[in-house]
Amino acid sequence: MPTHNAPLSFQAVTKRYGSTSALESFSLDVAAGEFVTLLGPSGSGKTTALNILAGFTEASEGEVYIGGRPVGALPPERRNVGMVFQNFALFPHMSVFDNVAFPLRMRKVPRREIGAKVGKALETVHLTGLTDRKPGALSGGQRQRVALARAIVASPPVLLMDECLSALDLKLREELRDEIRRIHATLGTTVVFVTHDQSEALSMSDRVAVLNEGRLCQVDRPDSIYDRPASRFVADFIGRTNILPAKAVTDSAKEAWASIRPERLRPEPGPDDIHFEGVVEERAFLGATIEGRLRLGGGQSLRFALPRSASVPCPEVGQTAVLGCPPGDIVMLDE
Amino acid sequence: MRLSSILFALGVLLLFFPILIVVPMSFSADRFLGFPPRSWGLTWYRAYFGDPVWMAATFRSLRIALFASLIATIAGTLGIVGLGRIGPRWRAGLTGLFIAPAIVPNVIIALGVFILALSFGATDSIVTLTFAHAALALPFVVMIVGAAYRQVDSNLERAARVCGAGPVRAFLTATLPPILPAVVAAAIFAFFISFDELVVALFLMGGAETLPVRIWNDLRFEINPTIAAISTFFVFVTTAAMALAELLRMRTIRKLRDI
Ligand SMILES: Nc1ncnc2c1ncn2[C@@H]1O[C@H](COP(=O)(O)OP(=O)(O)OP(=O)(O)O)[C@@H](O)[C@H]1O
Numbered sequence: 001m002p003t004h005n006a007p008l009s010f011q012a013v014t015k016r017y018g019s020t021s022a023l024e025s026f027s028l029d030v031a032a033g034e035f036v037t038l039l040g041p042s043g044s045g046k047t048t049a050l051n052i053l054a055g056f057t058e059a060s061e062g063e064v065y066i067g068g069r070p071v072g073a074l075p076p077e078r079r080n081v082g083m084v085f086q087n088f089a090l091f092p093h094m095s096v097f098d099n100v101a102f103p104l105r106m107r108k109v110p111r112r113e114i115g116a117k118v119g120k121a122l123e124t125v126h127l128t129g130l131t132d133r134k135p136g137a138l139s140g141g142q143r144q145r146v147a148l149a150r151a152i153v154a155s156p157p158v159l160l161m162d163e164c165l166s167a168l169d170l171k172l173r174e175e176l177r178d179e180i181r182r183i184h185a186t187l188g189t190t191v192v193f194v195t196h197d198q199s200e201a202l203s204m205s206d207r208v209a210v211l212n213e214g215r216l217c218q219v220d221r222p223d224s225i226y227d228r229p230a231s232r233f234v235a236d237f238i239g240r241t242n243i244l245p246a247k248a249v250t251d252s253a254k255e256a257w258a259s260i261r262p263e264r265l266r267p268e269p270g271p272d273d274i275h276f277e278g279v280v281e282e283r284a285f286l287g288a289t290i291e292g293r294l295r296l297g298g299g300q301s302l303r304f305a306l307p308r309s310a311s312v313p314c315p316e317v318g319q320t321a322v323l324g325c326p327p328g329d330i331v332m333l334d335e
Numbered sequence: 336m337r338l339s340s341i342l343f344a345l346g347v348l349l350l351f352f353p354i355l356i357v358v359p360m361s362f363s364a365d366r367f368l369g370f371p372p373r374s375w376g377l378t379w380y381r382a383y384f385g386d387p388v389w390m391a392a393t394f395r396s397l398r399i400a401l402f403a404s405l406i407a408t409i410a411g412t413l414g415i416v417g418l419g420r421i422g423p424r425w426r427a428g429l430t431g432l433f434i435a436p437a438i439v440p441n442v443i444i445a446l447g448v449f450i451l452a453l454s455f456g457a458t459d460s461i462v463t464l465t466f467a468h469a470a471l472a473l474p475f476v477v478m479i480v481g482a483a484y485r486q487v488d489s490n491l492e493r494a495a496r497v498c499g500a501g502p503v504r505a506f507l508t509a510t511l512p513p514i515l516p517a518v519v520a521a522a523i524f525a526f527f528i529s530f531d532e533l534v535v536a537l538f539l540m541g542g543a544e545t546l547p548v549r550i551w552n553d554l555r556f557e558i559n560p561t562i563a564a565i566s567t568f569f570v571f572v573t574t575a576a577m578a579l580a581e582l583l584r585m586r587t588i589r590k591l592r593d594i
């Protein structure tokens with residue numbers, strides 16, 4: 001399958017259901033070949049955004065573009081996208097072969113080319129030899145592979161996936177996560193992936209778009225999202241963090257917040273580090289790390305995750321300890 | 336335990352009582368309807384299948400039932416699909432409307448259809464009766480097909496759409512096949528709703544009798560074992576068809592639940 005992809009873009013898309021907005025002036029540009037994940041808690045509008053892109057839902061305002069052309073007026077069948085659904089959505093009465101061949105038949109691909117293309121797609125998803133089975137006779141992982149094959153068989157320039165791994169158990173999920181990455185690398189298709197699982201988002205994507213209550217909070221590379229969250233919500237939602245009033249960290253009088261990741265704190269801080277002194281409230285030994293909470297003088301509690309090291313003894317519960325981190329590891333947040 | 340089995344047996348006996356009487360009577364060779372028969376034979380089956388009036392009524396009924404079932408099945412199935420695409424308030428109202436003929440007594444419907452037909456000059460018409468029967472059968476189609484349709488994953492149709500199928504094509508490839516057995520079951524039920532129907536037919540049909548009307552008219556003048564033969568024949572036909580319909584209906588529901 002040739003490399004074949006297209007940029008896409010949401011421009012000020014709003015979707016209202018009655019008085020509530022599922023999506024509120026949502027704008028996002030995805031470059032051709034990019035893997036972008038929409039990440040957000042339940043009800044944040046991820047599915048709504050994807051459905052507007054696929055053409056299942058009409059935007060109340062704004063426009064979506066695929067390959068530079070507005071597609072808002074096109075029905076789903078004319079948008080030329082591939083889609084993988086959470087519950088697979090395989091046609092139960094059709095064999096694996098017929099399921100995968102379906103998009104080709106709809107596109108009137110000549111019969112003699114269909115066999116080869118279906119074979120190639122099934123090979124790409126590492127599923128061969130089951131072509132005559134009905135979906136009912138497949139395992140969850142196999143079904144999702146068939147669904148993937150069906151989505152990519154007609155080489156659509158854009159591939160959409162809505163929580164497509166969440167129906168699978170953990171091991172399969174991790175396996176298919178790598179598989180999807182590999183397929184993306186092979187095909188070079190533009191991918192919009194929806195999930196509420198942050199580890200999925202961080203590990204798979206070129207960029208992550210964090211949504212909350214229908215609004216786009218931040219779009220950035222996974223490491224930047226993690227290291228430089230733009231808001232309290234993002235800092236809190238991605239990974240674990242400590243949110244402290246800025247006053248507790250610096251002497252700024254402004255109403256602001258500071259985010260400190262637990263694993264950035266270390267014992268025996270240097271003179272240039274920001275210091276936190278408190279009483280160890282809780283402590284758990286986790287093998288590679290020791291995690292717990294420190295009760296600060298101002299009453300806040302600070303979670304820490306210290307690397308275990310023989311040279312630095314870890315404070316016991318009830319003892320006073322001083323932890324610290326370089327000022328650069330603290331992210332100041334206005335909202 | 337003992338008592339409940341006895342009650343169950345009594346209940347079943349009560350339900351089957353007419354059949355237990357009618358079946359032996361149909362095989363009697365006596366001149367008059369009586370129980371138990373004094374002599375045995377197929378006289379009355381021969382009388383039924385040999386009589387052009389009975390045959391005409393039977394074929395008329397079969398024809399009406401076939402078209403009524405076809406109309407009710409297509410309208411009901413499309414109705415269910417339509418109900419799935421409109422707002423919840425409209426859906427509740429329209430569902431009620433579709434189900435209404437099953438709740439309103441047949442006599443009232445018969446009267447209504449009769450008055451309507453009068454004003455159009457369309458009484459005594461097979462076409463009117465066919466449509467009236469289709470309306471009577473519609474609730475059963477809506478209920479049977481609706482139950483199956485609700486089990487179909489709505490993403491299936493969406494999947495077909497993104498794969499490049501238009502709305503009609505998507506319905507035919509994604510939604511219809513999984514519910515097809517239920518649609519066939521509904522068609523069979525609808526067929527017998529019409530085939531059995533007497534009251535509306537009595538109101539609407541003067542000259543041309545349907546089978547139930549013919550039986551009704553026949554019973555009023557003399558009681559003759561032909562009726563027992565007809566009944567027995569159709570008890571078996573109906574039982575076989577209904578069993579098939581029920582089997583199809585159960586199979587669809589179970590299969591849709593599995594995936
Ligand atoms: N058809 C609808 N009618 C009314 N409200 C809707 C409809 N579809 C979605 N919503 C609302 O829009 C909001 C966003 O829903 P959406 O399905 O996009 O969330 P999501 O981010 O995909 O959530 P999840 O992770 O649970 O799938 C929710 O508050 C939801 O209740």
Ligand SMILES: [Mg+2]
Binds near residue numbers: 046047048163
């Ligand atoms: Mg969703």
